[in-house]
Amino acid sequence: MSFPRQQARTQRFTIGVPRNFQISPDGERVTFLRGRHGMDKATCLWQYVTETGAVTALADPSALGADDENLPPEERARRERMREHGGGIVSYTVDDAFTRAVFTLSGRVFYVDLVGDDNAPRELPVATPAVDPRISPAGDRVAYVHHGAVRVIDIVDNGDQDRDRVLVEPDGEHVTWGLADLVSAEEMNRMRGFWWAPDGASLAVSRVDEADVNRWYVGDPNRPEQEPRPLRYPAAGTANPDVRLAVIAVPSPTAYRRDGRPEPTPIEWDREELPYLPTVDWTTGPDGNPTLVFTAQSRDQGTLALFSADPDTGLVSRTRTESDDVWVELMPGVPDFTASGELVWIGRQGGSGERRVFVGDRAISGDDVYVRAVVGVDGDRVLFSGSPAGCPGDQSLWLADTRAGTCAPVELPEGTDDGHGGLRAGRLRGDTLVLQHRSMDFTGVRTFVVSNASTQTRRTHGEIESVAEVPELPEPRVRTWLAGERRIPTALVLPSWYREGQAPLPVLMAPYGGPHAQRVLNARGAYLSSQWFAEQGFAVLIADGRGTPGVGVEWEQAVHHDLAEPVLADQVAALEDAARRFDCLDTSRVGIHGWSFGGYLSALAVLRRPEVFHVAVAGAPVIDWTLYDTHYTERYLGLPQEREEVYAGSSLMSDAAKLERPLMLIHGLIDDNVVFAHTQRMSEALLAAGRPHTVLPLAGVTHSPADPVTAENLLRLQVDFLKENLKGAPGA
16 A cells, blocks of 8 residues: 555554543553554544553444444534544543543444443433533533533433433524634634533533624535535634633432523623633632632733632632733643642743743743643642753653652653653553653554552553554654754655765755644654655755744744744755755755645745745645634734734735745635635735646645545645656656
């Protein structure tokens, strides 16, 4: 099987990799999701027993009548925001004691017992389609969303007619309860809209009113009989949805029948000052009662406030404020709390310098760590991820014991550490650590289960097997370094067959180049596509310039009010540095290709630096930043009404008449993230200016193609276009 086909059918070799781990309180059992083999899109739920290493399939969607072709629209939207192209069981929740798990299939809800001998999945008689089912902490109830209403069903059937009951339903034409709006899910990574209280007596629920949000329409020309789908899209400078928060009691069926639906208790804060709601969660106060905690952010994103609220009265108090003259980054995993009640937070010391992990007022991460996330809090232990200073391509883990006052890097199991860094991720509970490792020394992912992780008696029980396919591709031939005066993280990928002294190769730059994504990483999986392009006769160059994560706050914020010039200048600087270092690069033949922000950067390159870049392929590019969403765009460029010159400098519409190099634009027609209007308007402007170009519209495709045939052929078409326009790139 060819690599393009294999990569497409394995969803970039992610099918078969264990993921979505949950750990029992005693650390003795681990649940996870994984396909049965490397091309099995019907993801199953599995359980691993720590002591014996035994793995059992708990739920197989193929045996439960899963139908991924007929998902509820809300579920499709959730998966698009999550970039989830798999099928079967894509998410699940467990109760606190780890006795039950709940998941959804095609709008139906199932539960499975995690203890005892009868572990057969059972379907709950919910109102369908059901979206985002979540089990209560006690494992006796499931809350879910149905047509914008939040409902609760008791797991045990006592014959009560109100076993499945409505807690709250839409109170307006454009109102939903319990679902994340587009901006919260796409840009704040908040995929959910309701949260169980620790005692299971109530839910915190978000209310979203999109009445004032732009109504756009997304249609599929392949299906002219279907009406275009309306989309509420808050473009830069326009109205956001009105997002509110309330606490709703969860009555028993008897109380529900007697008293009717519970009345929501509104949680009020200054939404004029702080309209965004990035995180919501619960903690248990010193008195043992549940306390609601949430963050709210200003529209300019210069202020992030942490609040606590009394769920009975709705009384709110601000407990922490983070401010920045540029923007406050939303950091994964916080806020959280230790068992002793101390706040776990990521912030900048005194509002400046690099980010640190704080427990209370104490910084537990060092100055030599680029902090990425708090991965988990287990009692008074805090697991966080970051990169060692000067090593942005590595991602490591640190485990801090706040009682002992210690903090140390998490080591790989004895005999498995290659000494070359790589990417490490983890999950911690009951002092059992599930540790995943990616490296340049092997292909794929290794997953270890370690008990007593914070002690000197730590023990590795074994590995949870990955059944992912092995790429039909030579081992990536990669050189990485820090390029130029700015020390730009850069990688060069060469063909396996290329030898010193052969004719120089045409260069293909393959950036993402923007916020929140790195491409220069110390893991083989990061370079598979690039190695395939290299095998076609290119020297592939990848550079993570200013704006990308991994280096430091100042590096990330260098794109403030200018998303064009710094990122493009760093691509040019990396190319010039590579040409000085390596004789194998033919800089008279330079192509560039990328997707999303990388697509924007590719189009930007041939429009503004045609003397450097000779051909570009731009996939799903942002062309006009006034057409992209509020939270992302305004973080970097401000409001378009106030900074017209900033938007003009970063957008590409006015550059159309400058095009003098071949440009291919690729775009999904039903993309609801970067809508097709970006490519359509650019094509119209190029046509009006008499500039030839190529447009490849993808019918039925959203922000990225999920269909294996489409994904495979896109790789081949890009190669053909690049070779043709780089005047005969040599073949293998």
